[in-house]
Amino acid sequence: SQQGEEDPQALSIQEGENATMNCSYKTSINNLQWYRQNSGRGLVHLILIRSNEREKHSGRLRVTLDTSKKSSSLLITASRAADTASYFCATDQRGSYIPTFGRGTSLIVHP
Amino acid sequence: ETGVTQTPRHLVMGMTNKKSLKCEQHLGHNAMYWYKQSAKKPLELMFVYNFKEQTENNSVPSRFSPECPNSSHLFLHLHTLQPEDSALYLCASSPQGDRLRDNEQFFGPGTRLTVL
Numbered sequence: 192s193q194q195g196e197e198d199p200q201a202l203s204i205q206e207g208e209n210a211t212m213n214c215s216y217k218t219s220i221n222n223l224q225w226y227r228q229n230s231g232r233g234l235v236h237l238i239l240i241r242s243n244e245r246e247k248h249s250g251r252l253r254v255t256l257d258t259s260k261k262s263s264s265l266l267i268t269a270s271r272a273a274d275t276a277s278y279f280c281a282t283d284q285r286g287s288y289i290p291t292f293g294r295g296t297s298l299i300v301h302p
Numbered sequence: 303e304t305g306v307t308q309t310p311r312h313l314v315m316g317m318t319n320k321k322s323l324k325c326e327q328h329l330g331h332n333a334m335y336w337y338k339q340s341a342k343k344p345l346e347l348m349f350v351y352n353f354k355e356q357t358e359n360n361s362v363p364s365r366f367s368p369e370c371p372n373s374s375h376l377f378l379h380l381h382t383l384q385p386e387d388s389a390l391y392l393c394a395s396s397p398q399g400d401r402l403r404d405n406e407q408f409f410g411p412g413t414r415l416t417v418l
Contacts, residue, residue, distance in 0.1 A: 222404060233304065233392055233409035234345075241404070279345070281407075288405045289335075289358065292345040 195223075195280040195293035203299045210267040212296040214280030215260075223256055224281045224290060225265050234279065237265075272302040305329040308393050308410035315383065316418050323378040323413050325393030332398040334376040335407065336368060339390040351376060352398065383417045390414050 198213045214223070222241045226234040240247045240256045240263065247254045253266040267274055277297050281290035306327045315321050327334065336348040350358035351370040365387075367379040376393055394407040 224406065226407075226409075231390065231412070231414065233306070233308075233411045234394075234407070235304065236406050236408065239404055239406055283405060288333075289347065289350060290405060290407065291347075294342075294344045 195282045195291060197278070197280055197293045197296045199296060200294070201297045201299075203301065204270060206270060206272055206300055206302050208270055208300075210270050210274070210298055210300070212265045212278050212298070214263045214265070214282075214293060216263075216280075216282045217261065218284045220258075220282045220284060221288075222283060223254075223263050225252075225254060225263075226279045226281060226292075228277045228279065228295070230276075237278075267298075270298075270300045272300050274298060274300050304408045304410065306393060306395055306408050306410035308391075308413050310413060311411065312414045312416075314416045314418065315380070317383060317385070319383075320379070320381040322380065323391055323393075323415075325376040325378075325410055327374055327376075327393075327395040327408070327410075329395060329408060331395035331408070332373050333396045333405075334370060334373070335394040335396075336376065336378055337392040337394065339392055339412070340388075345392070348378075380415075383415075385417050388415055388417045 195216045224239045225237045228234045251268045256263045277295040279295045281292045283290045309324045333352045338346045348362045349368040369377040390412045392412045393410040396407045
């Protein structure tokens with residue numbers, strides 16, 4: 192069953208702006224992951240945040256996790272046209288190692 | 303490149319054909335996965351193999367038959383498919399199936415399947 196739900200479904204911004212995507216989930220988790228998918232390609236792992244972590248950075252990416260609200264956000268700073276892709280969160284429910292993916296946020300960055 | 307390859311990249315088949323999708327990972331991982339991705343639907347987990355043993359079959363119709371001869375190779379055998387089976391089929395691998403470890407997945411580029 193679907194665990195994570197991304198919001199918004201679609202996001203359109205100008206190059207240089209920041210992009211924020213959110214993910215909400217339903218049950219307790221061990222960790223939460225964010226992936227990126229370019230059109231018609233496989234998913235690429237971006238970042239993993241554990242349930243005992245609150246914030247994590249990787250380059251222009253910043254991920255936060257609020258386990259009390261069962262939500263996470265992915266912030267892409269100073270976006271580029273090359274960031275245009277779909278972004279998915281994936282959560283593993285406690286007791287299972289298999290991540291469950293949401294429907295994704297489609298991000299378009301206009302040059 | 304993620305270290306996971308899939309062939310073919312594109313496949314068109316009739317409903318009476320039999321074909322196979324192949325996935326190979328060069329990462330030394332022990333868990334491998336098949337996913338189906340249809341338009342406007344969440345990624346659907348189909349099968350999971352951990353140390354060559356099937357550990358998940360997510361109520362997939364029998365016209366899809368997986369095979370995992372070793373930890374590096376995963377196949378998906380297809381027969382008598384339906385047009386609604388047209389989708390992007392993604393293979394992934396992870397270090398191992400263990401809930402105590404971080405389970406980052408590495409995906410192949412996918413096979414775009416069209417069933418006529």
